[in-house]
Every structure is written in C-alpha cells, then in structure tokens.
Amino acid sequence: xxxxxxKIGAEIQPTMYGHFFEDINYGADGGLYAELVKNRxxxxxxNFMGWDIFGKVTxxxxxPFERNPHYVRLSDPGHAHKRTGIENEGFFGIGIxxxxxxxxxVWARGENQKxxxxxxxxxxxxxxxxxxxQDVAINSKEWKxxxxxxxxxxxxxxxxxxxxxxxxxxxxxxxxSLFPVDTWKGRENGLRxxxxxxxxxTKPGVFRFPGGCIVExxxxxxxxxxxxxxxxxxNRPINENRWHYTFPHRFYPDYFxxxxxxxxxxxxxxxxMGAEPLPVLNCGxxxxxxxxxxxxxxxxxxxxxxxxxxxxxxxxxxxxxxxKWGKLRADMxxxxxxxxKFIGIGNEQWxxxxxxxxxLFVEAIRKAYPDMKIxxxxxPQSEGEDFDYLWPEMKKLKVDLVDEHFYRPESWFLxxxxxxxxxxxxxPKVFAGEYACHGDGKKWNHFHASLLEAxxxxxxxxxxxxxxxxxxxxLLAHVEGWQWxxxxxxxxxxxxxxxxxxxxxxxxxxxxxxxxxxxxxxxxAVSGQEGQNGLFASAVWDEPTQTYIVKIANTSDKAQAxxxxxxxxxxxEKLGEGKLITLHSDNLDAENTLDNPNAIVPKESAVNIxxxxxxxxxxAMTFAVYKFKKL
Ligand code: AHR
Numbered sequence: 302x303x304x305x306x307x308k309i310g311a312e313i314q315p316t317m318y319g320h321f322f323e324d325i326n327y328g329a330d331g332g333l334y335a336e337l338v339k340n341r342x343x344x345x346x347x348n349f350m351g352w353d354i355f356g357k358v359t360x361x362x363x364x365p366f367e368r369n370p371h372y373v374r375l376s377d378p379g380h381a382h383k384r385t386g387i388e389n390e391g392f393f394g395i396g397i398x399x400x401x402x403x404x405x406x407v408w409a410r411g412e413n414q415k416x417x418x419x420x421x422x423x424x425x426x427x428x429x430x431x432x433x434x435q436d437v438a439i440n441s442k443e444w445k446x447x448x449x450x451x452x453x454x455x456x457x458x459x460x461x462x463x464x465x466x467x468x469x470x471x472x473x474x475x476x477x478s479l480f481p482v483d484t485w486k487g488r489e490n491g492l493r494x495x496x497x498x499x500x501x502x503t504k505p506g507v508f509r510f511p512g513g514c515i516v517e518x519x520x521x522x523x524x525x526x527x528x529x530x531x532x533x534x535x536n537r538p539i540n541e542n543r544w545h546y547t548f549p550h551r552f553y554p555d556y557f558x559x560x561x562x563x564x565x566x567x568x569x570x571x572x573x574m575g576a577e578p579l580p581v582l583n584c585g586x587x588x589x590x591x592x593x594x595x596x597x598x599x600x601x602x603x604x605x606x607x608x609x610x611x612x613x614x615x616x617x618x619x620x621x622x623x624x625k626w627g628k629l630r631a632d633m634x635x636x637x638x639x640x641x642k643f644i645g646i647g648n649e650q651w652x653x654x655x656x657x658x659x660x661l662f663v664e665a666i667r668k669a670y671p672d673m674k675i676x677x678x679x680x681p682q683s684e685g686e687d688f689d690y691l692w693p694e695m696k697k698l699k700v701d702l703v704d705e706h707f708y709r710p711e712s713w714f715l716x717x718x719x720x721x722x723x724x725x726x727x728x729p730k731v732f733a734g735e736y737a738c739h740g741d742g743k744k745w746n747h748f749h750a751s752l753l754e755a756x757x758x759x760x761x762x763x764x765x766x767x768x769x770x771x772x773x774x775x776l777l778a779h780v781e782g783w784q785w786x787x788x789x790x791x792x793x794x795x796x797x798x799x800x801x802x803x804x805x806x807x808x809x810x811x812x813x814x815x816x817x818x819x820x821x822x823x824x825x826a827v828s829g830q831e832g833q834n835g836l837f838a839s840a841v842w843d844e845p846t847q848t849y850i851v852k853i854a855n856t857s858d859k860a861q862a863x864x865x866x867x868x869x870x871x872x873x874e875k876l877g878e879g880k881l882i883t884l885h886s887d888n889l890d891a892e893n894t895l896d897n898p899n900a901i902v903p904k905e906s907a908v909n910i911x912x913x914x915x916x917x918x919x920x921a922m923t924f925a926v927y928k929f930k931k932l
Contacts, residue, residue, distance in 0.1 A: 302822045304840045306849060306913075306931075307869030310817040311766035313841060316577050316643075318810040319507030319772045320500055321735055322567070324515055324558055325544045325785055326778035331392030332792065333777060334562035335493045337403070337479040338389050338462060339555065343371040344539045350555045356385025356466070364475045365408065365444040368529075368538040372408075372475035375416070375466040386465040388423075389477070393781040394459025395420070396794025397432070402482040403451045404489070405462075407437070408535065411472035414439040417465040420453050432460060439472050450482065458794045476535045485573070490534050490561060492570065495797045496777065499790050501574045503803065504810040507770050508571035509579040509645065509734060515558070516581050516648045517588040519543045521599065524583045527614055530563025531629060537563060543588060544784045551784050565630065568618060568639045578618070579676070579770075581645030582611050585658045589651060589681075601657055608665045615641060615670050645676040649706055649735075655680075656694040663698050674701040676732055681706070696728045702769060704734040710741040714753035715856065718828035718837050721764035731767055735774035737787055737802065746787040746800035748901050748922075749889035755805045755924040756837035756854035759828035762809070763839045765817045773806055780895065791895065798898040804884055805924065808903060812850045812882075812926050814841030820851065827853075836861060836919075849876070851927040855919045865927065867913040876929040879908040879915070885923040 324330065331339070339351035348360050348371055357376040364372040378385045389395070397403060397420055405418050419434040433453045453460070462479055466472055484491025485498075511525050518524030523541045530537055537560040545556035564580065571578035585599035585607045592598070599607060613626050618641035620627030630639070646662045647655055659677055666673055677700035680691040695703045707713070721731065738750035738757075754773070761768045778788035789803050799807075820827060820840040827838040835857030841850050855861055867876060886901045893900050908915065910929060919925050 302820055302827060302838060302863060302865050304849065304851060304865060304867045305819040305869050306867040308819050309842050310819060312816055313762070313765040313813050314506070314769040316507040316770045317765070317813050318503065318806055319505040319509065319576055319770060320503070320776055321513075321772035321774045322508065322510045322776050323512030323774070324542060325513060325775050326783040326788060327392060327556070328775065328777035329562050330557070330559050331782060332779055333492050333496050335480050335484045335491050336559070336561050337391050337395045338477055339392055340557075341478050341559070342366070342369040342476045342535065342539075343373060344369045345555065345557055351390055353388040353390070354386075356383060358385060358387060361473065366476070366536040368536045369476070372473055374471055374473050376471040377466070377469050384465055386463060387474075388461050388463040390461055392794070393779065394794055395462060395479070396458050397453045397456065397460050398795065399454055399456045400452060403453070404448060404480050404482050405435070405451055406446055406448045406478045408444050408446050408475040409439045409472055410441055410444050411439040411470065412442060413468070414466070414470050414472040415468040416472060416474070417467040418449060418451065419463045420451055420460050421463050422457050423461050424459070432457060436467060444475070456795070490566070492562065492566070496790065496792060497570065497573070499797055499799055499803070500776070503807040505574055505576040506810070507579050507772065508567075508574060508576040509581060509772055510567045511564070512581070513648060513735070513774070514588045514590070515543045516583050517543070517586060518583070519588060519591055520597065521587045524587060527564045527580070527582065528610065530560035531565050531617065531633065534561050537561065553782060556782070564614070564617070565633045565635070569635065572639060577643060578639055578641055579643045579645060580614060580641070581648060581676070582614065583607060584647035584650065584655065584662060586647065586650050586654060595654060598654060601661070604658060604661055608662055611644060611646065611662055611666060612669055615644065615666070615673060643674045643676060643702070645704060647678050649681050650678050651680045651691070655691065656698060659700070660698055663700065676700060676702045676704050677729070679703045679705045696725075700729050702730045702732045704732045706735040707733070708735070708737055708739045710739055711749065711753055712741070714738045714757045716830050717757055718760035718832055719826070719830045720760055721767050722760070722826070722829070724764070724767045726767060730769040733761060733768060733771040735772065737773055739787070743890070744786050745890070745892055746791070746802055747890045747892045748801050748886040750787065751801035751805045751884070752854060752856060752922060752924055754802055755808075755852070755884070756828070756832060756856050758805070758809055759837040759839035759852055759854060762841065762852070763817060763826060763828050773802060793895055796895050798893050798895050800893055801884065801886070801901045804901070804903055808882060808884065808924070808926055812852070812928070814843040814850050816842045816844065818842050818849065832856065834861060836863070847931045849929045849931065852925070853919055853927070854924045855921060858921050860918050860920050862916070862918050865915040865917070867929070870913055870931075875932045876910050876913055877932045879910055879927055879929040881906050881908045882926040883920070883923055885920055889922060
C-alpha cells in the first residue's frame with residue numbers, strides 16, 4: 302500500500318463520527334435520563350401505570366402544574382393495621398447500588414402529616430422487604446417541594462419505591478421523583494453517568510437529537526414538540542412514544558416520553574461532549590411508515606407554526622437573553638448561547654410532500670439566519686435499490702447537507718466502500734445520519750457486522766470532502782425493553798456494555814485526523830467496491846500531533862501480508878516508532894454482553910518501521926489502526 306505522505310488532502314470535518322440519539326429502546330426515559338420513577342406525575346393515560354396503590358388513594362386533577370394536572374390524595378385508612386400508599390415499579394424495576402445516595406423529591410401539601418418513603422425488595426424472602434427508609438414531614442397548606450436522601454445498604458436491580466401515609470389525616474402528592482445523586486456532572490434532573498461516559502468516550506463530533514421517527518410521531522399530535530420539552534420539568538407534558546409499539550412481538554403500552562430530558566438537557570449534553578448540537582424538527586409530516594395518507598399531514602398552506610417552531614428553536618439556542626426564547630434558555634441556567642450551527646428539517650420522508658414543505662422552511666430559515674446550515678433528507682432506504690431518490694430535490698433546494706439512512710446487510714457494506722467516490726462535489730454534503738450493518742438473518746451486535754462497518758467507513762473517511770457527518774444508529778437499548786437492534790450501547794438498570802460497533806466508532810473518533818492522505822494498492826483506492834482481496838484501507842494526517850494514521854480492515858478469512866510505504870517524505874523527515882491498535886475476534890458471531898463486556902476490545906502494541914516502509918501482516922478478520930509520528 303502506498304501512502305502519499307506529502308499530499309495532505311481534504312480536511313476532515315470536526316463533526317465526523319458523532320452520535321444519533323433517539324428515545325427508542327428506552328433510550329431516554331428508563332435509560333439516559335436518570336429518573337427512576339415511571340409515570341411520576343400520574344399523567345400517563347392510565348393514570349396509575351407503573352404504580353400499585355393500596356388503602357384510600359384517590360386521583361385528583363387540579364394540581365399545581367397545569368400541563369400535568371393529576372396528583373394523588375392519600376387518606377387515613379381508618380385502622381391502625383391498615384395502610385394507605387403507592388408503590389412504583391420503575392422501569393423494569395429500580396436499579397440501586399449499595400451505599401450510593403438517591404435523591405427522593407415530591408411536591409406535597411398537608412398539615413402536620415408524615416409520609417414514609419422506602420426502597421424495597423418486594424421479592425425478598427427475608428424478614429423485611431425494606432432496604433432503606435426515611436420519614437418525610439409534610440407541613441404546608443400550599444404545594445411545596447420536599448426532599449430526602451436515601452442510602453440503600455444493598456445493591457438491587459429491581460427494587461421498588463413505596464410511600465405510605467404515616468400519620469392520621471391526608472396528604473396530597475405530585476411529581477414523585479427519585480434520582481441517583483451521582484448523575485453525570487452531579488446535576489439534578491440529571492443523566493445516567495455510565496451511559497453519558499460511553500457517549501463521551503467516542504469523542505463525538507456531532508450530536509443529533511431527538512430522533513428519528515419520534516420527531517415525526519405516530520400522528521401529528523404525538524410528534525416531538527421541542528417547546529413542550531423546555532421550562533420547569535414538572536410542567537412538561539407527557540407525550541406518547543411512537544416506539545411503544547413496533548412489531549407485534551415488541552409492544553410496550555407504558556412507553557411514554559416525559560420530556561424530562563428535553564432540548565435544554567440535550568443541548569447541554571452536546572456541549573459537555575464537545576459535539577456540535579444537531580436538532581431535527583418535524584416538517585409537517587407525521588411518520589409516513591404509519592400514515593401514508595396525504596390527509597394525515599399538515600397542509601402546505603398551514604405550516605406557519607411549524608416553521609415558527611424552527612425559528613424559535615434557533616432563538617432558544619443562540620438568541621440574546623433579552624429575546625423570548627433566549628431568556629428561557631438563560632432562566633434554565635445557560636445564559637451563553639449554545640452556538641447552534643446546524644438544523645435538520647424532516648426525518649426519513651418521501652414523496653413530493655416532503656420537498657414542497659421543506660422549501661418553505663428553507664426560505665424562512667435562510668431569511669432569518671443566513672448562516673444556519675440546513676439538513677434535508679434523501680428519502681427512505683429500500684431493499685435492493687439505492688435510496689438517493691430525493692437527492693435531486695435537495696440539490697434544487699440547496700440544502701447544506703443531506704441525511705442518508707442505511708441499515709443494510711453484509712453484502713451492501715462490502716460493496717459500498719466506493720459509495721461516495723462519484724458524489725457531486727458541488728452539491729450538498731452528506732450526513733450519513735443512521736447506519737448499521739444488519740447481518741442477514743442476524744440482527745445482532747456481532748463482531749462481523751462491526752468489522753464491515755469499519756471497512757465501509759474507510760470509504761467515508763477517504764471522501765471527507767463530501768461526507769461531513771456520520772452517526773451509527775440506534776444509540777442505546779435497554780436489554781429488557783428494546784424495539785430495534787443492533788444498537789451501539791446496551792444497558793440494564795445497573796450496567797452497560799459497549800458493543801464492538803462502539804469500539805469501531807470510537808477508533809474512528811479518536812483517530813479521525815485532520816486531513817485525508819491518498820492511499821492506494823496496485824494504484825487503486827483500497828476502499829473501492831469490495832476493497833482489494835477483502836482489504837479496505839484509508840489514511841489520514843493529524844496536524845496537531847504530526848501523525849499519520851492508517852486504518853485497514855481485513856474482511857477476508859486469511860491473514861494477509863501488507864507493506865505500508867510512506868512516499869514523498871523529505872530526506873530530513875523520519876517516522877518514529879509506531880503504534881498498532883487491533884480489533885479482532887476469532888468468532889465472527891461473538892459479541893460483547895453485560896456479563897462479558899470485554900469479549901472484543903481493541904489491543905494496543907508497538908510497531909517498528911524500517912525507513913519509511915512497514916512490512917507486516919494483518920490477521921484475518923481484523924480491523925487495524927497504525928499510527929506513526931513524523932519526526
Ligand atoms: O433508528 C431507528 C429508526 O430508523 C429511526 O427512528 C428512523 O429514522 C429510521 O427508520
């Protein structure tokens with residue numbers, strides 16, 4: 302392989318290799334959002350979903366938060382040996398860790414009352430179900446927020462939260478909440494630390510949110526409405542999750558969005574990770590997989606409020622603190638702008654109904670915010686053919702980037718290394734917004750699929766002048782509550798595991814470099830269609846560290862001799878001792894699991910280069926990253 306070391310080519314965008322976040326597979330509520338109580342405000346359509354109630358509990362609907370009006374009244378059970386109370390099951394149970402602190406909060410009113418708050422193991426065969434317990438005195442005629450810290454002495458994956466009335470009389474309770482104190486950056490209303498860490502650890506360049514299909518909604522009424530996701534958390538209204546139902550065998554009737562992790566929290570997360578925020582908004586079309594009837598959508602002449610939502614979002618992110626939405630951002634704790642540069646309009650849309658709507662958004666956004674980069678969509682993926690059906694329309698509209706989605710089998714990934722070689726360099730840039738290798742008959746996170754993603758990405762990297770963003774999807778999945786797989790990160794209530802696809806993304810994220818460098822074998826690009834002898838490769842230069850980085854995926858079942866020849870270096874320039882990082886498994890079906898999270902992880906070693914050529918061998922079915930510093 303020849304690397305033209307003196308030909309420093311196209312710039313690799315800082316937005317490369319990011320994350321696409323969606324509340325699918327319990328990715329937000331029950332996942333990244335660290336709230337442990339399900340249906341905390343009793344506003345799910347079946348008001349006691351997630352709760353068991355006992356004794357004299359009545360539902361009321363004139364509470365202090367007008368957009369979540371329900372609350373419960375706990376009244377005296379009328380006998381010393383009877384109890385009134387409520388018990389929450391959490392999301393597939395409540396995961397708690399021994400000696401960690403948990404913040405219980407509740408809005409309550411009542412005079413001279415007491416409630417007992419317990420974390421329990423209701424499956425316990427011991428003397429007691431109680432793991433830890435605290436009394437909370439309630440003494441306020443008006444609604445007031447009460448707080449207590451619970452510190453369990455044992456670890457339990459499936460605890461419940463039980464609350465008793467512990468005084469004669471009655472008490473009203475609303476927005477019953479339990480969070481670990483140790484959230485990401487210790488924030489209240491915070492995020493689950495291990496999951497954020499797994500996101501941040503890939504060094505993402507862009508963070509797209511809040512989805513996918515949930516942006517569109519099952520119908521327009523249930524589309525993601527960002528304005529409902531900001532402001533005081535208690536008053537963010539519940540929204541049905543479009544993913545509560547996917548296929549007949551994966552149905553979660555109690556899957557709702559609390560918007561507790563709303564747009565403010567998502568912008569903050571992007572900022573924490575150093576990733577460009579990329580919100581995607583509804584374009585007036587509900588999910589076309591579910592409603593392909595033109596009447597299900599917003600008529601083109603009635604799009605004003607949708608377009609205003611987009612303009613207001615830009616003001617929320619970037620506006621001065623004396624603007625309406627900029628002020629809200631400041632009131633929520635972030636007076637400085639989030640510095641939003643990109644906005645997506647529409648998700649995976651099709652038909653003429655999409656461009657005719659998008660056009661109006663583009664005109665309005667360009668007029669008000671000429672520097673904002675607008676992302677359109679290329680249309681849905683379809684079996685057996687390419688899915689660039691909306692590209693001509695996107696070019697006509699002059700969007701800045703086009704979002705392409707591909708969940709494809711092994712054969713597609715193997716033949717698509719040259720996908721971007723002939724893309725129009727003058728048109729919009731590419732955002733490979735949702736991709737994953739879906740093994741033929743094997744929708745797992747197994748090693749082979751990840752290796753083919755690594756191979757395909759050499760072609761993405763080589764075409765850095767046209768591909769500006771790439772995000773694997775979906776991102777997160779609860780092992781007990783998923784609708785879609787494979788996914789980048791899996792978790793249960795206490796643990797999480799990084800898939801081998803995560804390691805591929807991470808190796809690209811950490812080794813993306815600043816510029817492409819030409820790499821050929823037999824005078825041809827090695828990440829062309831089918832690679833060469835099953836080899837796929839690309840090379841980059843990293844200016845700050847003065848390092849060449851070569852990525853090679855050997856997708857064949859044989860070890861192969863390779864020689865990396867760095868041509869064009871000046872006589873005075875030398876390559877120092879190198880580093881090799883490999884990702885490999887002898888078993889192509891092997892995967893990382895919660896019980897065996899490190900089954901397939903990168904291994905690092907030193908490599909010596911003689912002069913400017915490395916003669917070596919790459920193992921069968923191996924992804925390798927070689928790094929050489931220029932001295
Ligand atoms: O990632 C899962 C879904 O796939 C997304 O919500 C949608 O955009 C695509 O169809």
